[in-house]
Amino acid sequence: MESIVSSQRMKQSSNHRSVERAQPWLGTVVSIRVAGMPAAEAQDAINAAFEEVAAIHGRMSFHDEKSEVSRLNRCAFSGPVQVHRQTLEVLQWALLFSSRSEGCFDISVGGELVDWNVLPRPSGSFRLPKGSWRDIEIGRDGGVFFHRPLWIDLGGIAKGYAVDCAIERLLSCGVSSCVVNAGGDIRVAGRQPERIALGLQTAEGTSPVVELSEASIASSDSGKGRKQSKQKSVQRYGPHVHGIRRSPVPEGRFVCVIAERCVVADSMTKVVLAEGRNSGEFLKEFGASAYLHDSSSGWEHLGSEIDVP
Amino acid sequence: MNVKARFLFLPLGAVVISGGPAFGTTYLTVEQAQSILFPGAAFQPDSRTLTEEQVKAIERASGVSVRNKQVKVWKVSTGGWFLVDEVVGKHEYIPFAIGIDDLGAIKGIEILEYREAYGGQIREAGWRQQFTGKRAGMRLQLDKQIHNVSGATLSCKHVTDGVNRLLATYETVLKSSVR
Numbered sequence: 001m002e003s004i005v006s007s008q009r010m011k012q013s014s015n016h017r018s019v020e021r022a023q024p025w026l027g028t029v030v031s032i033r034v035a036g037m038p039a040a041e042a043q044d045a046i047n048a049a050f051e052e053v054a055a056i057h058g059r060m061s062f063h064d065e066k067s068e069v070s071r072l073n074r075c076a077f078s079g080p081v082q083v084h085r086q087t088l089e090v091l092q093w094a095l096l097f098s099s100r101s102e103g104c105f106d107i108s109v110g111g112e113l114v115d116w117n118v119l120p121r122p123s124g125s126f127r128l129p130k131g132s133w134r135d136i137e138i139g140r141d142g143g144v145f146f147h148r149p150l151w152i153d154l155g156g157i158a159k160g161y162a163v164d165c166a167i168e169r170l171l172s173c174g175v176s177s178c179v180v181n182a183g184g185d186i187r188v189a190g191r192q193p194e195r196i197a198l199g200l201q202t203a204e205g206t207s208p209v210v211e212l213s214e215a216s217i218a219s220s221d222s223g224k225g226r227k228q229s230k231q232k233s234v235q236r237y238g239p240h241v242h243g244i245r246r247s248p249v250p251e252g253r254f255v256c257v258i259a260e261r262c263v264v265a266d267s268m269t270k271v272v273l274a275e276g277r278n279s280g281e282f283l284k285e286f287g288a289s290a291y292l293h294d295s296s297s298g299w300e301h302l303g304s305e306i307d308v309p
Numbered sequence: 310m311n312v313k314a315r316f317l318f319l320p321l322g323a324v325v326i327s328g329g330p331a332f333g334t335t336y337l338t339v340e341q342a343q344s345i346l347f348p349g350a351a352f353q354p355d356s357r358t359l360t361e362e363q364v365k366a367i368e369r370a371s372g373v374s375v376r377n378k379q380v381k382v383w384k385v386s387t388g389g390w391f392l393v394d395e396v397v398g399k400h401e402y403i404p405f406a407i408g409i410d411d412l413g414a415i416k417g418i419e420i421l422e423y424r425e426a427y428g429g430q431i432r433e434a435g436w437r438q439q440f441t442g443k444r445a446g447m448r449l450q451l452d453k454q455i456h457n458v459s460g461a462t463l464s465c466k467h468v469t470d471g472v473n474r475l476l477a478t479y480e481t482v483l484k485s486s487v488r
Contacts, residue, residue: 021336021345022420024405024465024472029420031336031457043345184459193313199460206318210459214311219460256459258314291316301316309313 028183045173080143098133106243110151160266216262252295259288346408371477
């Protein structure tokens with residue numbers, strides 16, 4: 001009897017059309033798709049997941065002067081600042097990646113990004129930034145303190161983290177099959193493999209596609225270089241800063257990183273863009289796999305080997 | 310760890326982004342967006358045509374140009390307003406809905422359709438003819454659709470601009486409305 005009921009339930013769940021919605025958050029479009037569930041329940045789960053994303057957006061926006069990131073940039077040099085558990089988690093991930101990449105990944109590049117017109121100058125009174133990730137301290141009570149004035153920007157990690165939180169919320173609502181996509185930072189949960197096209201046109205006349213199951217993917221490119229411009233309003237370089245050199249990462253690279261968690265995939269793209277094939281060991285340390293495309297040398301696999309779906 | 314991944318190369322013409330109509334993804338109809346943003350409410354159509362004066366006021370307040378003087382608005386029975394508008398994305402228009410509560414704050418924003426997924430590389434589905442030979446390791450289920458793109462820059466700046474324009478529209482046109 002039990003096996004008849006469970007197979008009926010399986011039949012029922014496969015009869016439900018998938019539900020997908022999209023909202024603008026985190027500077028991009030975030031879409032959430034749920035499969036195998038009645039539409040009303042799916043919508044409730046999607047609502048809950050978007051609430052997670054919205055809250056992270058509010059806390060971690062560089063642009064919003066009321067966000068926790070802005071509060072840290074204004075106040076954490078003067079004394080420890082208490083932040084939400086999620087903001088703390090992102091900072092902890094960021095510091096871990098910084099220490100393992102010897103500073104190649106560094107969230108304190110806000111100053112450079114403002115100089116390059118990638119980010120707007122924060123309004124209000126901010127001391128000019130001087131330090132690096134090494135100046136970020138998290139006290140035992142979770143208070144965040146900057147030993148030197150810093151402008152941290154979580155743009156290179158918050159999307160991936162938000163995707164993970166959205167997936168976890170969906171799973172806690174009983175969803176078994178779902179995809180969350182935050183502007184190309186994607187995580188897939190459920191046994192059904194998902195195909196994802198990479199946003200890169202290559203001269204070889206083929207489209208690279210990754211098939212994923214129970215994994216995350218994030219991609220970045222370092223562009224074809226921008227004209228140097230003295231105009232204040234024009235973006236002078238791309239958005240990726242080499243954390244150690246504090247200069248733009250090498251041009252002409254496209255990378256996609258595959259890992260279990262999207263926060264890992266998202267952050268790793270920056271290191272692979274910056275360090276290229278030297279990032280292999282760093283990727284392996286986090287169980288991540290990357291495909292790097294360089295306009296001169298084509299595709300290369302780096303990091304861990306991953307099972308095929 | 311359950312992570313599984315495979316890297317494939319498909320001929321350019323074979324990459325078809327799923328969804329429809331017109332190779333896009335329809336997330337919500339107007340009615341569905343209404344019931345998500347204002348559950349249980351009734352909606353009274355109250356669309357407006359902006360005067361030149363109103364257009365100038367909205368542009369001044371939001372810093373965003375008004376391309377279309379028609380504003381699609383519904384008055385919400387439980388309070389607030391529901392608006393539908395569209396902004397220009399990279400390649401296509403992006404229709405979206407916004408709920409504004411009776412204090413003028415945003416209740417929520419829902420994108421109704423999204424056709425930006427792969428920019429100009431969206432192709433017709435007549436690509437199957439290309440797959441006459443078999444290639445080792447590439448025995449694909451060719452009808453498996455591709456629903457997501459990673460790495461193409463997707464900015465919501467236009468949507469954000471559109472929202473700011475609609476908030477200014479609310480302030481200028483709807484807030485003091487007695488209709």
